[in-house]
Amino acid sequence: MSADPSSFASAAKCASKHLNLNLYVDFDKHVIRATVEITVEVLEDRFSSLTLDTRDLKVISVTANGQEARFTMGPKHTFKGTPLEITLPFDLSRGQNVIVGVTYETSPGAPALQWLTPEQTAGKKHPYLFSQCQAHHCRSMVPCQDSPSIKHTYYAQVSVPKELVAAMSALRDGQEVDPQDSHRMVYRFRQPVPMPSYLIALVVGALESRKIGPRTNVWSEKEFVDRAAFEFSETETMLKTAENLAGPYVWGQYDILVLPPSFPYGGMENPCLTFATPTLLAGDKSLSNVIAHEISHSWTGNLVTNKTWEHFWLNEGHTVYLERMIGRRLEGEQFRQFKAMGGWKDLQDSVSTFGDKNPLTNLVPSLQDVDPDDAFSSVPYEKGFALLYHLEELLGGPEVFMGFVKSYIQLFAYSSVTTEQWKDFLFTYFQDKVDVLNKVDWNAWMFTPGMPPVKPRYDTTLADACIALCQRWVQAKEQDLNGFSESDVKKLSSHQLIEFFSLLLQEEPLPLSHVKKMQEVYDLNSCMNAEVRFRWLRLCVRSRWEEAVPMALKMATEQGRMKFTRPLFREVFNYEKYREEAVHVFLARRGTMHPVTSGLVSKDMKVSGDQ
Numbered sequence: 043m044s045a046d047p048s049s050f051a052s053a054a055k056c057a058s059k060h061l062n063l064n065l066y067v068d069f070d071k072h073v074i075r076a077t078v079e080i081t082v083e084v085l086e087d088r089f090s091s092l093t094l095d096t097r098d099l100k101v102i103s104v105t106a107n108g109q110e111a112r113f114t115m116g117p118k119h120t121f122k123g124t125p126l127e128i129t130l131p132f133d134l135s136r137g138q139n140v141i142v143g144v145t146y147e148t149s150p151g152a153p154a155l156q157w158l159t160p161e162q163t164a165g166k167k168h169p170y171l172f173s174q175c176q177a178h179h180c181r182s183m184v185p186c187q188d189s190p191s192i193k194h195t196y197y198a199q200v201s202v203p204k205e206l207v208a209a210m211s212a213l214r215d216g217q218e219v220d221p222q223d224s225h226r227m228v229y230r231f232r233q234p235v236p237m238p239s240y241l242i243a244l245v246v247g248a249l250e251s252r253k254i255g256p257r258t259n260v261w262s263e264k265e266f267v268d269r270a271a272f273e274f275s276e277t278e279t280m281l282k283t284a285e286n287l288a289g290p291y292v293w294g295q296y297d298i299l300v301l302p303p304s305f306p307y308g309g310m311e312n313p314c315l316t317f318a319t320p321t322l323l324a325g326d327k328s329l330s331n332v333i334a335h336e337i338s339h340s341w342t343g344n345l346v347t348n349k350t351w352e353h354f355w356l357n358e359g360h361t362v363y364l365e366r367m368i369g370r371r372l373e374g375e376q377f378r379q380f381k382a383m384g385g386w387k388d389l390q391d392s393v394s395t396f397g398d399k400n401p402l403t404n405l406v407p408s409l410q411d412v413d414p415d416d417a418f419s420s421v422p423y424e425k426g427f428a429l430l431y432h433l434e435e436l437l438g439g440p441e442v443f444m445g446f447v448k449s450y451i452q453l454f455a456y457s458s459v460t461t462e463q464w465k466d467f468l469f470t471y472f473q474d475k476v477d478v479l480n481k482v483d484w485n486a487w488m489f490t491p492g493m494p495p496v497k498p499r500y501d502t503t504l505a506d507a508c509i510a511l512c513q514r515w516v517q518a519k520e521q522d523l524n525g526f527s528e529s530d531v532k533k534l535s536s537h538q539l540i541e542f543f544s545l546l547l548q549e550e551p552l553p554l555s556h557v558k559k560m561q562e563v564y565d566l567n568s569c570m571n572a573e574v575r576f577r578w579l580r581l582c583v584r585s586r587w588e589e590a591v592p593m594a595l596k597m598a599t600e601q602g603r604m605k606f607t608r609p610l611f612r613e614v615f616n617y618e619k620y621r622e623e624a625v626h627v628f629l630a631r632r633g634t635m636h637p638v639t640s641g642l643v644s645k646d647m648k649v650s651g652d653q
Contacts, residue, residue, distance in 0.1 A: 046350040047409045048178045050116070050125035051095050051187035056082045058187050059139070059236075063198040067208070067246050069169045072150035072157045078184050079143045081194075089134045092142070095181035095188035097123025098149035105143040106130045121413040123181050144185045153637045154179035156304060162634055163247065163302050164265035168206060170247035172301055172317070174310060174638065177351050177414035180239040191349045191458045193236035200229045202246045209261055211243035211312035213294055233313065235292055236456055238347050243312035245299055255296075257281070261315075262300035269323045270300045273330060280334050283371045287444060288341040288364060288451055296340070298333065304602035306636045308332045311339030311361075319603045321572035328536040329573060331369060331381070338364035341451050349458040351414040355405050356464055359426015360447060366427070367444055375440075380504035380537065382431060387544045389424035390493065396421075398492035405429065406461050406488045415638055416645075428494050429487050433468070435498065436478050446471050461488065508538050512545040515556060523559045531564050536571050543577035551584040558587065567593070576606045583613040591620050599631045602639050608646055615647050625649055 046053065060081040065074050082092065096115070104113040109131045116125035126144070134140055148155060158170040173183055181188040200208040201220050204227050212233035220226035251259040252271040255278035260270040277298065285291050295314045303320055309332045310317040316336040322329045342360035362385065370378040396403050402417050405425045409417060434443035450467055469479055486495035502509065511530055518525075531539060546552065552560075561567060566578045579597055582590030591614055598610035614624040625647055632640045644650070 046189040046191055047411075048122065048351050048414050049095055049187065049189040050093050050119075050122060051189060051192075052093060053187060053189055053191045055086055055089065056084050056092050056187075058192055058194045059083050060194050061184070061186065061196040061198075061242075063184065063196060063200075065198060065200045065244070067171060067200060067202045069157070069171070069203065072155075074148045074155070074183065076147070076184070077143060077145045078186070079141050080186065082140050082142055084134045084136055084138045084140065087136050089130075089136070089138075090132070091127065091129045094126040094128065094142075094144070094185040095123060095178075096126045096146075096185045097179070097182040098152055099124075099126075099182065099185060100147040100149070101126060101185065102145045102147070104128055104145075106132070106140055108141075108143075111142070121415070122178070126185050146185060148183055151637065152179075152182035154181075154183040156636050158302055158304065162304065164263040165248050168248040170245075170263075170302055172245045172247075172305065173243050174306060174317075174636070175242055176240040176310060177354075177418075178240070179638075180242055183244070184239070184242065186239045188239045189350065190238040190240060190347050193238055193347070193456065193458065195236050196231075196233045196242065198231045198244075200231070200244065200246070201226050202229065203227075205248065206246050207249040208244065208246045209249065209297075209299060209315055210245075211237075211241055211315050213314055235313065235345075237313055237344060238458070241312055241344060243310070243315060243317065245301070245315075245317075247302075249299075251297075254278075255281075257291075257294070257296050259295075259297045260300065261297060262320075263302070266300045266320055266323065269325070270298070270318075273323050273325070273327055274298055274318075274333055276327065276330060277333060277337070279372070280330075280337050280368055283368045284334075284337050284341070284364065287367050287371070288338075288448055291340055292345065292455075293340055296337065303600060304634065304636050304639070306602055306604045306607075306639045308603060308605060309336040311336045311343055313340070313344050319601070321601050321603050321606065324536065324571045324573075326536065326571075328571065331365065334368045335361055335365040338362075338368065342447075345456065346451055346454040347458040349460045350409070351417070352406055352409050353459070353461050354414075354417075355422035355426035355429075356459060356461065358422040359405075359430055360450075362423050362427040363430045363447065367440065370440065376501055376503045377537075379501035380541070382427065382498070383500045383502065383505055384537075384541055384544060385420075385424040385427055386497070386500070387548065388420040389428065390548070392419040392421050392424075393493055395419070401491055403491040404489055415642065425487075425494055428496075428498060431498050432494070432496050433482070436482070437472055437475055504538065505541055507534060508541040508545060511542055512549070515546065515552060515560070516549050518556065520553075520555060523555065526559060526563050528563055528565075536574060539571075540573045540577065543574065543581060546581055547577060547584075551586075552581065554585050554587055557582050557585045557590075572601070572603075572606065576610065580609060580613050583610075583617055586617065588619075591617070591623065595624065595627045599627060599634075602636050604639050604642065607635075607639055608643055611643050612646050 062079040064077045104111045112129040118124045163170045208229040210231040212231035215230040215232045217229045250264045250267045251261045297315045338361045343357040348356045366378045579594040598607045
């Protein structure tokens with residue numbers, strides 16, 4: 043079994059099968075006091091020791107089948123944390139199980155956990171806690187074999203202050219007043235489907251829910267809950283469409299939690315409880331394709347999982363493919379083509395940010411001594427999709443290729459896979475087309491940095507209007523500016539407006555007179571669709587419109603979705619006159635940001651940790 047470069051826990055010696063968690067959430071100290079009992083299956087003879095991943099955990103005691111076990115903490119690694127070496131008081135043989143118990147406490151700075159003060163929430167009255175374990179942060183919340191190659195079920199009981207509600211990436215299994223403390227509630231959860239540690243998720247806050255479908259509730263603070271119920275009302279339709287494409291949904295419940303604004307991602311596919319950023323609440327359901335993406339992960343990622351983070355494209359490329367197939371069923375093939383074109387531009391963006399010789403732009407990068415957070419970009423998503431789309435074109439079209447994807451999901455369900463296994467199955471499934479597959483330049487696709495070797499030809503029908511309007515602005519002279527009017531954008535959908543700005547961002551910066559005119563005729567400053575606003579503000583800062591700088595910094599700090607926050611800070615940082623201002627605003631707000639976000643923005647702006 044290939045070793046996981048992002049984990050200390052050897053998956054070849056033993057495998058965790060079930061976790062039993064007992065969590066006590068302490069908002070005063072910003073720690074979770076906990077015990078975990080891990081049912082471990084032994085994979086070799088004369089087994090007497092094992093290693094678990096931890097990060098910044100205070101380990102108090104360790105037991106094996108109830109007997110005290112010796113443990114030592116290894117040297118601390120910069121991003122992998124500290125190995126917890128456990129010596130059992132007995133030997134075991136292959137095939138036997140042992141229950142390893144660890145009593146421990148998390149640290150206030152645990153990268154998996156963000157503790158929000160009441161001021162940082164929408165309601166301003168109660169504190170809030172949420173976790174984000176992908177890629178390798180679960181070890182700062184639970185000592186575990188923190189590798190996607192290991193899958194386990196879990197049971198949890200969580201004690202929280204009485205006025206708050208807990209939710210997890212699992213099915214709800216009852217609640218009661220805490221028998222130890224009548225000012226607290228205990229919430230219970232069970233996850234009967236085996237899943238990797240990075241999908242363990244916890245949220246505690248003043249949460250309310252609304253039922254929006256037979257198997258879906260939306261959860262959030264009461265300030266967002268009705269907007270979220272409206273925005274995500276089509277969730278059941280998307281779920282059914284995904285089941286038609288990929289097979290039965292095995293997780294039972296599909297709830298959506300809208301988090302406070304500092305959540306660093308668009309969405310996170312935690313089973314039974316997708317986490318979503320409030321930046322999706324556009325008011326017109328136009329950004330709910332992120333939910334289609336997270337729904338798709340229920341098959342590609344959660345059911346079939348990349349074995350290590352080097353094979354992350356297997357999770358993300360297939361999920362983007364499935365998300366766009368859902369879009370195709372609901373909105374038509376032209377819509378899928380249009381979204382694929384937008385994705386190609388996101389890929390060009392990532393490649394130019396990293397540099398086209400950077401090995402992190404490989405579809406399958408090496409993560410030896412690389413922090414998985416540093417490798418995160420749209421490359422696994424969009425280069426992965428581009429490869430699957432290229433194969434679809436070669437092998438007989440969307441219906442034929444979706445047949446392969448469905449079979450791949452059925453074959454590898456409940457397990458973790460490598461690119462090699464995926465490719466072997468591709469060749470087996472299409473054995474009558476091996477000559478076609480042999481012509482694919484696999485090395486260029488998988489192991490070569492930069493853009494893919496083949497640029498797909500997408501249908502531009504829905505993009506033509508965006509391309510034409512973009513070119514009008516790029517070519518316009520001062521005297522042509524009065525030819526623009528509000529009607530230029532009235533006919534464009536918000537998806538097309540996003541595309542129009544993405545195209546402009548690939549051109550040389552527009553003259554200042556042009557962006558001022560654009561504001562005058564289109565009134566873009568009043569647009570609240572986060573995807574449109576983000577691109578518009580980048581465009582303004584690039585054209586050196588000083589009035590846009592405070593708006594860009596405001597958007598970069600009012601929400602913490604890295605897709606928006608990092609590029610907005612980079613744009614202002616690259617504007618010499620406001621470079622110090624960008625650093626100053628970041629340093630002032632760093633304490634309110636998610637630890638992963640603040641760490642990456644620091645690197646983007648070359649700010650040291652102690653400034």
